Amino acid sequence: xxxxxxxxxxxxxxxxxxxxxxxxxxxxxxxxxxxxxxxxxxxxxxxxxxxxxxxxxxxxxxxxxxxxxxxxxxxxxxxxxxxxxxxxxxxxxxxxxxxxxxxxxxxxxxxxxxxxxxxxxxxxxxxxxxxxxxxxxxxxxxxxxxxxxxxxxxxxxxxxxxxxxxxxxxxxxxxxxxxxxxxxxxxxxxxxxxxxxxxxxxxxxxxxxxxxxxxxxxxxxxxxxxxxxxxxxxxxxxxxxxxxxxxxxxxxxxxxxxxxxxxxxxxxxxxxxxxxxxxxxxxxxxxxxxxxxxxxxxxxxxxxxxxxxxxxxxxxxxxxxxxxxxxxxxxxxxxxxxxxxxxxxxxxxxxxxxxxxxxxxxxxxxxxxxxxxxxxxxxxxxxxxxxxxxxxxxxxxxxxxxxxxxxxxxxxxxxxxxxxxxxxxxxxxxxxxxxxxxxxxxxxxxxxxxxxxxxxxxxxxxxxxxxxxxxxxxxxx
Amino acid sequence: xxxxxxxxxxxxxxxxxxxxxxxxxxxxxxxxxxxxxxxxxxxxxxxxxxxxxxxxxxxxxxxxxxxxxxxxxxxxxxxxxxxxxxxxxxxxxxxxxxxxxxxxxxxxxxxxxxxxxxxxxxxxxxxxxxxxxxxxxxxxxxxxxxxxxxxxxxxxxxxxxxxxxxxxxxxxxxxxxxxxxxxxxxxxxxxxx
Ligand code: SF4
Numbered sequence: 001x002x003x004x005x006x007x008x009x010x011x012x013x014x015x016x017x018x019x020x021x022x023x024x025x026x027x028x029x030x031x032x033x034x035x036x037x038x039x040x041x042x043x044x045x046x047x048x049x050x051x052x053x054x055x056x057x058x059x060x061x062x063x064x065x066x067x068x069x070x071x072x073x074x075x076x077x078x079x080x081x082x083x084x085x086x087x088x089x090x091x092x093x094x095x096x097x098x099x100x101x102x103x104x105x106x107x108x109x110x111x112x113x114x115x116x117x118x119x120x121x122x123x124x125x126x127x128x129x130x131x132x133x134x135x136x137x138x139x140x141x142x143x144x145x146x147x148x149x150x151x152x153x154x155x156x157x158x159x160x161x162x163x164x165x166x167x168x169x170x171x172x173x174x175x176x177x178x179x180x181x182x183x184x185x186x187x188x189x190x191x192x193x194x195x196x197x198x199x200x201x202x203x204x205x206x207x208x209x210x211x212x213x214x215x216x217x218x219x220x221x222x223x224x225x226x227x228x229x230x231x232x233x234x235x236x237x238x239x240x241x242x243x244x245x246x247x248x249x250x251x252x253x254x255x256x257x258x259x260x261x262x263x264x265x266x267x268x269x270x271x272x273x274x275x276x277x278x279x280x281x282x283x284x285x286x287x288x289x290x291x292x293x294x295x296x297x298x299x300x301x302x303x304x305x306x307x308x309x310x311x312x313x314x315x316x317x318x319x320x321x322x323x324x325x326x327x328x329x330x331x332x333x334x335x336x337x338x339x340x341x342x343x344x345x346x347x348x349x350x351x352x353x354x355x356x357x358x359x360x361x362x363x364x365x366x367x368x369x370x371x372x373x374x375x376x377x378x379x380x381x382x383x384x385x386x387x388x389x390x391x392x393x394x395x396x397x398x399x400x401x402x403x404x405x406x407x408x409x410x411x412x413x414x415x416x417x418x419x420x421x422x423x424x425x426x427x428x429x430x431x432x433x434x435x436x437x438x439x440x441x442x443x444x445x446x447x448x449x450x451x452x453x454x455x456x457x458x459x460x461x462x463x464x465x466x467x468x469x470x471x472x473x474x475x476x477x
Numbered sequence: 478x479x480x481x482x483x484x485x486x487x488x489x490x491x492x493x494x495x496x497x498x499x500x501x502x503x504x505x506x507x508x509x510x511x512x513x514x515x516x517x518x519x520x521x522x523x524x525x526x527x528x529x530x531x532x533x534x535x536x537x538x539x540x541x542x543x544x545x546x547x548x549x550x551x552x553x554x555x556x557x558x559x560x561x562x563x564x565x566x567x568x569x570x571x572x573x574x575x576x577x578x579x580x581x582x583x584x585x586x587x588x589x590x591x592x593x594x595x596x597x598x599x600x601x602x603x604x605x606x607x608x609x610x611x612x613x614x615x616x617x618x619x620x621x622x623x624x625x626x627x628x629x630x631x632x633x634x635x636x637x638x639x640x641x642x643x644x645x646x647x648x649x650x651x652x653x654x655x656x657x658x659x660x661x662x663x664x665x666x667x668x669x670x
Pocket of ligand 1: 357
């Protein structure tokens with residue numbers, strides 16, 4: 001039977017339809033559910049109030065990350081230290097009570113595997129190609145790097161998935177971002193995704209699921225692909241996908257929760273059928289030339305406010321749309337920048353290397369390579385490096401990266417979301433500037449009044465060394 | 478969820494346009510583990526204004542809120558709906574709502590009624606002295622002065638509100654289909670440990 005060529009998104013969608021309604025809404029089966037402490041308490045509360053249970057605790061994994069402090073978690077005698085903030089402590093306590101009460105596997109603050117949910121999922125082999133995966137957090141899109149259809153949900157939906165293992169959804173449109181060619185010297189996957197968002201805009205992917213393809217994506221490591229898929233949400237898309245290939249399979253093989261033996265072979269046979277068929281249609285196609293991507297930085301308070309690091313702060317008057325002009329003016333007032341100012345002249349007092357976008361081993365290696373034998377500039381007040389998980393932290397320590405960071409004047413922290421969002425003690429003080437490897441430069445995201453410049457790990461390291469935004473290529477020669 | 482058929486009583490004549498979710502419930506209230514108790518933080522910045530309608534005893538326990546254009550814009554936080562529910566609000570009348578807010582309100586059994594500007598203005602006037610009623614069955618807002626304003630609502634939402642059905646309950650009614658789907662699933666989908 002000749003069937004219409006389908007893209008990756010359509011294949012995963014079709015394989016998960018439990019029931020299709022007349023209005024096109026589908027009941028979609030959810031294969032994997034990640035739960036963290038901030039968006040789950042009310043969902044568990046609702047289950048309790050209605051006397052409901054968790055349908056598939058075996059498909060659910062709970063890990064605290066958002067408001068855990070990244071300072072040491074045990075004292076000298078190995079006793080767990082309390083969390084000072086009463087509300088954070090209450091959210092953590094709620095998760096610690098809810099997970100066992102509902103039979104859900106829980107990785108706690110002192111477990112070696114603990115980390116940011118979006119780092120832990122792939123690392124444990126919980127995330128698999130062709131699966132549907134959800135979490136009450138918008139950066140769930142990251143898991144699409146392994147070919148999983150992954151997206152963030154709200155608390156009512158968390159409750160819905162816990163109780164039914166399904167969601168009622170309408171199929172989104174599909175967009176193909178094709179990146180051909182090779183990324184240049186000193187240019188990272190983070191620079192690529194910033195460039196893409198700058199090009200299509202922060203609302204460019206609205207209503208779409210993006211599939212990233214092309215030779216530059218195929219050449220990228222799984223860590224790099226996770227960085228790219230992660231920021232699909234900043235491009236307005238609900239999810240990002242990358243076709244699983246031999247790199248994906250090699251990455252997953254032997255991971256604790258990944259299929260084993262015969263089950264692995266069966267899974268692999270299906271995974272190989274997932275990539276978009278030749279001639280599969282997309283609602284929109286965007287072509288990107290990888291060679292044209294430069295190390296990038298943001299200047300404003302929207303992730304689309306991107307320029308090459310060699311560039312300057314744009315003049316708001318240069319934008320055609322009045323709304324964009326007004327937004328740019330507001331951004332510049334908040335950021336304390338003036339039109340025409342060279343990005344490389346912007347000094348920074350804070351450096352943050354971490355978040356689910358850039359806290360994996362490869363990110364830490366890239367930053368350490370720049371920092372090796374160097375020290376942070378005097379005007380840099382605080383430099384944090386926060387590994388994405390306990391396993392990343394141990395791996396980095398085994399490679400001696402922690403020494404490089406500490407000698408460069410960085411603080412080597414425990415895993416968590418940290419300064420990516422102003423919810424735990426790691427914050428950027430009002431009016432201060434941060435070169436950050438996280439994903440959002442929104443007003444107040446890293447703390448009230450904090451000014452964020454999104455960059456790659458190598459670029460954050462370069463800014464730490466010089467004390468201002470810097471083209472990392474100059475330090476790599 | 479409690480079925481919603483007729484909501485009757487005092488209405489708070491707030492009337493402000495572009496009320497975002499930060500105004501409904503400021504961010505500092507979000508670090509909670511319950512849906513309940515958020516009423517204390519609801520409209521905190523508005524309540525700091527002397528003579529505000531929320532602290533006027535005339536509107537104590539009012540089940541209806543009247544607002545201006547684009548009510549509930551901003552973030553997707555469901556806490557905004559929880560805060561209104563905790564205040565005892567069961568319906569909001571406005572010339573327009575943000576999509577995400579009305580979805581969240583519906584999920585929490587709060588009816589959002591969209592009416593043209595002149596109708597909302599008239600209801601603001603009536604609310605200062607008299608109660609108003611919302612008849613969901615007949616999709617009409619009624620005042621003691623014989624005003625009748627018809628409103629539109631998605632038939633599925635109307636059905637769910639009238640029957641007190643929540644989305645989880647509706648999906649659980651399809652349990653056999655979910656179980657059949659699971660029976661077809663590949664064995665390797667179960668995580669190894
Ligand atoms: S690191 Fe930041 S973006 Fe990622 S899950 Fe945590 S708070 Fe969200």
